[in-house]
Amino acid sequence: MRNVVIGFLGTQLDMGKRREWRPSVQLCEHPDFPVDRLELIHDQRHYHLACNVAKAIAKTSPDTEVRLVSIDMANPWDFQEVYGKLYDFAAEYGFDEDRERYHVHLTTGTHVAQICWFLLTESRHIPARLLQTGPPREGAAPQGTLDVIDLDLTRYNALQRRFEAAARDHSAMLLGGIETTSPAMQALAARLDLVATGSDAPILLLGDPGTGKSHLAAQIHELKLVRRRIKGRLVQVNCATLRGGQALPALFGQRRAATGVAGSERPGFLREADGGVLFLDHIDELGLDEQAALLQVIETGRYCPVGSEAEVTARFHLIATAASAPGALVRAGRLRPDLHARLSQWVVRLPPLRERRQDIQAHLLDMIDSSERQLDRKTGFNADALVRYLRFAQDPGTLWPGNLRDLHASAHRMAVLAERGRITVPMVEAEIATLIEQWNSATADLDEVLLAEVLPDSARLDEFDRAQLAAVIRACRECANLSAAGRRLFAMSRAEKASQNDADRLRKYLSRFGLDWAAVSGNQPG
Incomplete structure (x- = not known):
């Protein structure tokens, strides 16, 4: 695979005034790390220096392709500007990891640029390894050192928050x-x-x-x-x-x-x-x-x-x-x-909708927006209609057996039927009745099966008692203990009672049918 290196032009080091070692040039001279292409980032003020570096690389490493990439920055020490410009560069770059290995050269550029490089590679916006080069040590090869490094981000809280x-x-x-x-x-x-x-x-x-x-x-x-x-x-x-x-x-x-x-x-x-x-x-x-x-x-x-x-x-x-x-x-x-x-x-x-009722309003309004785009007309709830729908939707007794699928169908029905673009209380009442009818028809036979598991002579019960008892048994099986089931079943009427012992109310209700917590839930009494 081809090695591709991305790095900034060193506006001081690549001039070679302080020492003969020029990091962008010597980077391409390592015999065990051939650079097939160097993406050399510069601003227009240093264009001629970038051209000189490219010529020097052509002499010492003729197989290296040098691409001059112009990115102008008003302030190379401004975190927001540098990160934004490099983020845009990464987004527009056509990375091809099947044919090329990418590396980021950290030796040149400001400290700010180094940290931004780290963030972009850590988040995989740039699929690259980090390289650090250094001048030659005494008696060592003239091209200097080349290492893979890591950075300590603990001092850069602002960038960490952005990440x-x-x-x-x-x-x-x-x-x-x-x-x-x-x-x-x-x-x-x-x-x-x-x-x-x-x-x-x-x-x-x-x-x-x-x-x-x-x-x-x-x-x-x-x-x-x-x-x-x-x-x-x-x-x-x-x-x-x-x-x-x-x-x-x-x-x-x-x-x-x-x-x-x-x-x-x-x-x-x-x-x-x-x-x-x-x-x-x-x-x-x-x-x-x-x-x-x-x-x-x-x-x-x-x-x-x-x-x-x-x-x-x-x-x-x-x-x-x-x-x-x-x-x-x-x-x-x-x-x-x-x-x-x-x-x-x-x-x-994924938790069912009944376990995250606080998200129902956000999902509902998002679904209404989606229906608006399909119908090509603005649709919205009257304030009292939204309150009524949410009171029903977020009630602990509303189980949403079809979860988001049921909610989506409900939202779309109301949007389609809102002929003048407003969903009213009568429309909400009609939609609630539709949902209840659908759920009852789908669970009617299931109620009989459920009751037969715990009450062999359930056929003697009135239809009202069968439906109510089946709902209570389901709530018991979905809750961890008797108290939790009581809180769920009596959530709306609790405030009206002198005694708020929900577990005792549920225990007494079950005893009417000769049942207890262990019989309906399979758990120990709670």
Whole structure:
């Protein structure tokens, strides 16, 4: 691979007045470090010096290509200006890591420039190593020394804060621009930022349907592109659609020899994802044979397409989703233990909407904005209508079984039906009734199954009692103990009661049906 070095022109050292050693020139003379191209950054005031340095390099290292890069800075000691100019340089530069190795020369330029170089390489905006050269020691080679170095940033708090702000921007990217106030989502985004930047290992996303796993996979792909971890596209595969004999050809590709039929060749999803991200949705739906073949590709980067005896290569970052935790899938025989070991390094669980109700308003308004763009008209809530909708949406009794998918459908319905661009209280009431009806119809049969687990003679209950008791049992199973379940179930009426012992109220309610905490939750009494 070609060595490319990026560095500033030394306006004093490269003149060679104090000593014969000129860092930009002698950098290109190290026999064990050939420089194929030097990107020499200068301002217009020192253009002639840059030309002289380029000529000197041409004499001593004729194989080195020197590119003069003009970047004018009013104040080379101004952190904001230097960082901004170098950031723009990095953003516009066409890095090609498959063919070139990049290095940043720190010897020339100000201390400010050195720190900015460090920040840009540390954040992978510039995919390079840092080089420090020095004058020759007594009796040593005339080209001087060349070392890989590190920098101490502890004194540069202002730049560190700017770097942290950039990290927060990347976390916001993972959340799709939604300003979450949920501690769980903030921690998840911060962790994923580190994982997506520092690791190429597979990422397994878990969560209830509709929590946004597919959207998060797309955002991780975008972040990896920004951080220059990948260069390829995102290839999304729903593994539930890969059945029988079509699974292997779809994933690994197929040669004509497999069928003998012209036009039966296909590249396969793995080939399409080469250099990018392969997103396998519902990976536990793959057959065990396909899982074994996939594991080999993850570990070696090589595989044989169907109908071929010649190996091909594919390097991709894997993101997968599964119906439940990988350990449970292994016990159920739906996931190979060796694939489980590979997927368990980075497991991320997306919390359901009911666990982060404080984010509902931000998601709702963002979804209304998206609907505005689709409908090409301005849409908004009347103040009292927004209050009414949020009171329902954030109520502990509103479980949002479809999570963000339900919320998105609800927001879009209201936006479409807001003929004059305003969502009113009657429209909100109608939408709430629609949601309740949909959820009740979807869970009616599930209520019967749930009640039969804990109450064999549940058929004797009135319809009202069956629905209420099923909701109480679900709340108990989703809470850590009796007190937590009581707080959730009686959140709205607590203020009206003389006694606020929610656990006792719930215990008495269950006893009406001959039940207790252990019977409905499977836990010890709490």
